[in-house]
Amino acid sequence: MEKTYSENRKRRVSKRRYPPKECKKPDCKESFIPHDSRQEYCCEQHRIDYNNDLRKERHKELNEFNSKLLNNEAILKKMYLATQRVKRTTINISLFEYEGFDFYCCSKQDVNVETKQSIYWCLNFGIEGKDSQGQTFIIHKKDNYEFTNKNVDNK
């Protein structure tokens, strides 16, 4: 019984014909006859290679994001210290552009309970818009900001 079943199964599998496919690995693209409808690569090695390439690309993107975030934080820190020195709080957008600040990169978003404006944090420093045209900003330092908010909560 069992033998017949396995023989039948074998025959069924071998009878099956799938149309040729192109290997999913971009630099191969070789045409092959799949032995299973889910087969996407011409060989096992190309499946492994392609997944390794995807992983490498992912790490590259994460590293780029990390560098941008660290660069943003360094810019904010520098500006924060400068505003402390000259006792001015707002900074014009042109200075951020000059420093190469990336407005699309932040690690966290908060809402300032006092002003109801968003704060975009780059690790320990955050930026908050000061006017509706998005031309001027203030910079927050995390420890100071959390300290201020704790005081607000305790009232």
Ligand SMILES: [Zn+2]
């Ligand atoms: Zn291939």
